[in-house]
Amino acid sequence: MMTNLFSSFDPSSALNLSLNWLSTFLGIMLIPSSFWLIPSRYNFLWIKIIMTLHNEFKLLIGPSIKGSTLIFISLFSMILFNNFLGLFPYIFTSTSHMVLTLTLALPLWLSFMIYGWVNHTTHMLAHLVPQGTPPALMSFMVLIETISNLIRPGTLAIRLSANMIAGHLLMTLLGSTGPSTSIMMINLLLVIQILLLILESAVAVIQSYVFAILSTLYSSEVN
Template identity: 65%
Template sequence: MMASLFSIFEPSSSILWLPLNWLSTFLGLVFLPYMFWASPSRWAVIWHKLNMTLHQEFSNILGTKHKKSTILFISLFSFIVFNNALGLLPYVFTSSSHLVMTLSLALPLWLTFMVYGWWAHTKHMFAHLVPQGTPVLLMPFMVLIESISNIIRPGTLAVRLMANMTAGHLLLTLLSSNGPSVSYYMLIVLFIAQILLLILESAVAVIQSYVFAVLSTLFASEIN
């Protein structure tokens, strides 16, 4: 039963060796507004204001010295939010609901931060393993706990995004599958519940993209 439920999220259509469902990952690039018109559209103005807001917030986290690095995290937010939003459309594959996709985003970021931190700021990374004011007897345990928390960071980032996107889609699928077997009045209630859940999923798509980008920025700020 559970295998058949989760199978709806698996890519199925393909041409030769190329899975067509994964091409939806790059469809978000089509919706990026162009900035070269004489008079920008409202969509371009809204997107520019959103980028400026994210740039200001990420700059406060990273510090003024590394404020130019915010383009990486703004691009990451844009990529995830478009994939999450496109996944709400019928017959569009949601790549962000797969652990392969989310882990491919989180693991390289975390690995890059760790390699750079241990190479350029070795003393700071060692000092970060023992919080200030830790008793001497607890230092070995704190080193172990901090090391484990650092290692599982990419996994928690990936699983958080994947689980939130999968849970909403799975709940929508379960509710819609009961439509043919319920009465007329229950069908109206089910329809209203589906609309409310779809609105909630739209908010989750934006929030989870923001959380992923902010946590990645926080991990980078610890290195710097």
């Protein structure tokens, strides 16, 4: 019996070793080197995904900075690996913790802001007042736009971690009721858990894509 509902998210690992954050690097260890050295179906699929993301990010960012899509593709890949690894039993879900998500979101947003205000100050000031705003509402709109700009790294971090926590928490709640239910209910519970696992797999892809695409949109605003 769990003493705390959120104890499944505690940073702990087998044998009480403090190696929980090593799950962040398990994605690299699971890819055999032959996939990188010899062209395979897996390799062709991954290249196809990367090229699709590159073309999409390039449209949003524009041709101003060449090679800038690589950082967002790497960000997508890292979050995707960690989201998927969190679905396996006894593997620490690093993306469900604000320590990791805020570490990814805050430096990105801060670098965009510093670059924009240093190099495109007039453009950044123009963003504070949307086009067509009545003069009486300009000061109010500047306040609203400033607040919405300041909370961007927080919303990026909370969105990712909250979506990871919500699905895992629901699966933990349903799984903990198994020993006290009948055979019929256990069969129903297994079907629900499998459907939830499929949903969580889709959420893992969607949330990594949302994080990467929003970071791309924020970077395109400062150019």
